[in-house]
Amino acid sequence: MGRPLVLVIEDDPDIGSSLVEVLAYLDVYAEWMSDGATAYQAVVDKRPALVLLDIHLPGKSGLEILDEIRADPRIANTRVAMVTADAYLSKEIKQKADGVLLKPYTIDQLNALAMHLLGS
Amino acid sequence: MIFRRRTFIISVLTLLASVSIIYISSHLILMRSFADLEERDVRANVLRVVKALNIQLDTISTISSGYSMWDDAYRFVSERNQDFIDLNMMDTTFTDYQINTVLYLTNDLEVVFEKAVDLNTGEEMAFPQSLYPFLTEGSPVVDLPDTESAVNGILGLPQGAMMLSAQPVVTSEGHGPINGYQIWGRFLDPQFFEQLSATTDFSVTAQRFDALALPVDFERARDNLRKSGGIFTHAVNEEIVAGYTLVNDLYGDPVLILRITLPREIYAQGEASVGYFLIAMVSSSVILAIFAQSRLALEEINLNLEKHVEQRTTQLSQANALLLQEIAERKQIEADLEQTRDKALEALRLKSQILANVSHDARTPLTTIMLRTELLQRGRYGPMSPEQHQVLELILSNAGQLLNFVNNLLTEAQLSGQSIPLAHVEFSPSSLLDEVFDLVVPMAERKQLSLVRSIDSRVPDTLRGDPGRLQQILLNLLENAIRFTERGTISVMIERPDETHWCIRVSDTGRGIPKDAQNRIFEAFWQLDGSITREVNRGVGLGLSIVRQLATLLGGEITLESVPGQGATFTVTFPLNAK
Numbered sequence: 145m146g147r148p149l150v151l152v153i154e155d156d157p158d159i160g161s162s163l164v165e166v167l168a169y170l171d172v173y174a175e176w177m178s179d180g181a182t183a184y185q186a187v188v189d190k191r192p193a194l195v196l197l198d199i200h201l202p203g204k205s206g207l208e209i210l211d212e213i214r215a216d217p218r219i220a221n222t223r224v225a226m227v228t229a230d231a232y233l234s235k236e237i238k239q240k241a242d243g244v245l246l247k248p249y250t251i252d253q254l255n256a257l258a259m260h261l262l263g264s
Numbered sequence: 265m266i267f268r269r270r271t272f273i274i275s276v277l278t279l280l281a282s283v284s285i286i287y288i289s290s291h292l293i294l295m296r297s298f299a300d301l302e303e304r305d306v307r308a309n310v311l312r313v314v315k316a317l318n319i320q321l322d323t324i325s326t327i328s329s330g331y332s333m334w335d336d337a338y339r340f341v342s343e344r345n346q347d348f349i350d351l352n353m354m355d356t357t358f359t360d361y362q363i364n365t366v367l368y369l370t371n372d373l374e375v376v377f378e379k380a381v382d383l384n385t386g387e388e389m390a391f392p393q394s395l396y397p398f399l400t401e402g403s404p405v406v407d408l409p410d411t412e413s414a415v416n417g418i419l420g421l422p423q424g425a426m427m428l429s430a431q432p433v434v435t436s437e438g439h440g441p442i443n444g445y446q447i448w449g450r451f452l453d454p455q456f457f458e459q460l461s462a463t464t465d466f467s468v469t470a471q472r473f474d475a476l477a478l479p480v481d482f483e484r485a486r487d488n489l490r491k492s493g494g495i496f497t498h499a500v501n502e503e504i505v506a507g508y509t510l511v512n513d514l515y516g517d518p519v520l521i522l523r524i525t526l527p528r529e530i531y532a533q534g535e536a537s538v539g540y541f542l543i544a545m546v547s548s549s550v551i552l553a554i555f556a557q558s559r560l561a562l563e564e565i566n567l568n569l570e571k572h573v574e575q576r577t578t579q580l581s582q583a584n585a586l587l588l589q590e591i592a593e594r595k596q597i598e599a600d601l602e603q604t605r606d607k608a609l610e611a612l613r614l615k616s617q618i619l620a621n622v623s624h625d626a627r628t629p630l631t632t633i634m635l636r637t638e639l640l641q642r643g644r645y646g647p648m649s650p651e652q653h654q655v656l657e658l659i660l661s662n663a664g665q666l667l668n669f670v671n672n673l674l675t676e677a678q679l680s681g682q683s684i685p686l687a688h689v690e691f692s693p694s695s696l697l698d699e700v701f702d703l704v705v706p707m708a709e710r711k712q713l714s715l716v717r718s719i720d721s722r723v724p725d726t727l728r729g730d731p732g733r734l735q736q737i738l739l740n741l742l743e744n745a746i747r748f749t750e751r752g753t754i755s756v757m758i759e760r761p762d763e764t765h766w767c768i769r770v771s772d773t774g775r776g777i778p779k780d781a782q783n784r785i786f787e788a789f790w791q792l793d794g795s796i797t798r799e800v801n802r803g804v805g806l807g808l809s810i811v812r813q814l815a816t817l818l819g820g821e822i823t824l825e826s827v828p829g830q831g832a833t834f835t836v837t838f839p840l841n842a843k
Contacts, residue, residue, distance in 0.1 A: 158632040166635050169644050229627035231674050232620060232685075248631035248667060250702075251638045 148193035152176040180204035298534025306507035325429040332431040332446035341444035365449035417514035619677035661706035691731035722760040740807040741770040749774035767837040776828035
């Protein structure tokens with residue numbers, strides 16, 4: 145296996161591109177997609193080490209995608225961090241997710257989370 | 265009450281009218297019957313008196329016949345012997361038999377003896393010469409053809425009416441031939457009628473039929489009797505009633521008007537009866553009236569009772585209606601209040617939602633701004649001059665302040681809705697200071713303020729609580745201190761005032777806060793200059809309000825010490841084993 149993949153699912157192109165660039169800056173291999181509808185399938189196909197999942201997405205919400213991931217035994221153990229501008233996140237979501245990153249965040253905060261969840 | 269009185273008067277008047285009508289009609293009917301009865305009684309009594317008069321006449325006739333049918337008288341007419349006169353025609357004979365005159369005539373109507381006695385005095389008086397004209401041939405007085413014949417009757421003489429009995433003088437055995445005639449007479453004078461009254465028990469009087477002047481009642485009786493004869497009755501007054509009849513003479517002509525008077529016993533009885541009847545009528549009427557009145561009163565009481573009940577019922581239903589209306593109004597008010605509350609809650613929810621949306625929508629571009637600025641700063645796009653670096657620092661600092669503002673707005677909304685979620689995790693006070701300092705150091709540097717920090721060694725390395733909220737508290741206190749300090753130092757100390765508490769102390773060397781403003785600065789949207797701000801950015805006045813509310817929510821307490829012109833110190837104290 146090569147470098148672990150971080151899959152960024154984010155519909156805002158500015159944030160998506162920025163995030164990918166920040167991760168590149170942090171020397172993390174990342175792929176970015178903006179469509180919620182195909183996100184689950186992408187996770188199944190790509191088996192990322194970490195998914196940075198936005199909540200408000202076109203096609204399918206981040207919460208639904210999280211549920212799908214957790215429901216599929218093949219990918220249920222995938223690390224998923226919810227990255228959102230929504231300050232109100234329920235406890236349930238926080239429990240289901242492996243981490244939460246509230247927008248806006250600093251590069252250091254993102255790095256700490258990524259390192260923590262990638263286990264390095 | 266008015267109804268009752270009017271009804272009573274009407275009923276009384278009606279009763280009076282009916283009683284009057286009944287009384288008048290009964291009086292008319294009853295009294296007419298009694299009058300008839302009285303008239304019949306008077307007539308009967310008049311007839312009785314007439315009969316008594318005839319009996320009187322018969323008596324004279326009988327007595328006188330004892331003298332005319334007598335040998336002594338028979339002889340006397342022939343012999344005219346004085347001894348017969350002396351023995352038998354004494355004054356006492358007259359008074360004993362109550363006769364005025366005795367006359368003996370021969371068959372040729374020659375007077376043999378004549379004598380008259382005044383019965384009042386008992387002495388002889390002049391013989392009434394007026395009798396002679398009736399003693400001629402063919403006169404009914406001496407129409408005595410046989411021994412058993414007799415003439416009894418009345419003659420009207422100028423001196424007065426006279427009752428007489430003429431009989432033939434025969435032998436003691438009644439044999440003839442007739443030897444002359446014997447005539448006894450009695451004046452029907454007042455004395456006679458007194459005697460008659462005494463024997464009949466009626467007051468009997470008489471007046472001459474041919475009198476020129478008569479008492480009024482006799483006059484009327486004469487007129488009446490002259491026309492229709494018989495008996496005429498007439499009520500003299502309330503006590504006395506009179507009956508009149510004519511007494512005829514031997515020729516069949518009226519000679520006397522006979523009058524009897526008697527007390528009106530029957531009439532009085534009738535009056536009394538009508539009186540009793542009236543009393544009975546009035547009594548029963550009064551009883552009836554009282555009964556009717558009682559019934560009326562009872563009916564009226566019932567009516568009043570019904571009215572009263574009806575009135576009370578109306579009042580009750582009105583009160584009930586009012587009550588129902590009041591209940592409806594109260595329900596309406598409740599509903600309105602509920603609606604208002606719902607609207608307020610909805611508005612609050614909407615406000616929270618809007619603020620959440622504002623927060624969300626502000627955070628999204630801030631993310632890009634901050635990430636890209638940091639990348640620039642970190643030389644991702646090429647090396648940065650110190651000046652460029654400083655500009656990027658400024659951008660980041662302002663982005664941080666904007667974020668803090670957005671956070672404050674969100675917190676304010678959460679505090680209003682009482683729905684603020686709190687974390688309860690372990691954190692390092694040192695890290696807390698690090699993170700906040702990253703944000704505020706550039707701000708302090710720009711104002712050339714020194715920013716110092718210290719942590720009391722007695723403070724544990726790890727505390728429990730909500731680091732995000734504590735960071736917010738600290739950030740707000742520091743932003744506030746930097747904003748209102750022009751020169752000097754801002755210090756942040758984390759201390760342990762006692763065994764059970766730890767605190768964050770932020771001191772500045774700014775202008776200080778006047779005593780009278782020290783309580784108000786914790787109010788939302790309040791600023792030191794006293795104006796309610798209209799700006800929604802810096803100095804919105806949310807910071808200290810949120811600090812206090814969050815501190816309270818975390819079980820802490822905020823205090824302020826300040827001397828104007830010498831700076832201020834805010835201390836937020838929390839229990840060590842915080843929630």
